[in-house]
Amino acid sequence: MKQADDDLLLEHQLCFALSVASRSVVGAYKPVLEKLGLTHPQYLVMLALWEQSPRTVRSLGEALAMEPATLSPMLKRLESAGFVSRNRSPQDDRSLAVDLTDAGRALRRDATEVPGIMMGKLDLSREQVRELNEAMRRLISAAQAVPEQQAG
Structure with missing residues (x-):
């Protein structure tokens, strides 16, 4: 088989291996995170907030490589669950600050x-x-x- 043909085999595609690995690993997390009441993306947000809280939505987006439009609905659900609060930033009232609630801080103990x-x-x-x-x-x-x- 020529190298060019070999290079086009599905099993040799980095993008394919990464895609399957990502879905498989995130799927393995699902039952563990369900016990915490979190989805995988919500868990990532909580990890970022456990590292630093409060944070602006922009700071969270940068840390998680997520767009604010993707992050906002997730933050609303985390707020509804009682894990975070969202308020205008005292430094810049155009920015939204996300902070952990007592329940969000307590969740960290279980997440360890x-x-x-x-x-x-x-x-x-x-x-x-x-x-x-x-x-x-x-x-x-x-x-x-x-x-x-x-x-x-």
Whole structure:
């Protein structure tokens, strides 16, 4: 088989492997996060807020690589669940600040079990998770560095 033909095999496509891995890993998180009352995207928001709270919607969007239009409905649901509050930022009344509620802070205690549970489910050590995260961050950086006209 010629290299060009070999390169076009589905099993050799990085995009395919990443897509399947992403769906599979997020799917494995689902039952664990349901016990916390969170979806996977909501869990990511809570992780960012447990690191720093309050945060503006813009700051959350940058941390999570999400657009405000994607983030806003999620924040409304987290607010309805009682985990966050949304108020105008004291520094800039044009910005919306997102803060943890007492329930949101308390949820962190239960969430501390999630990484260990997931390492067990995926049969990964802490070191393997660290290595995978480093590799994914390098890949993200490389993909983001590709100029748009080159990407198409």
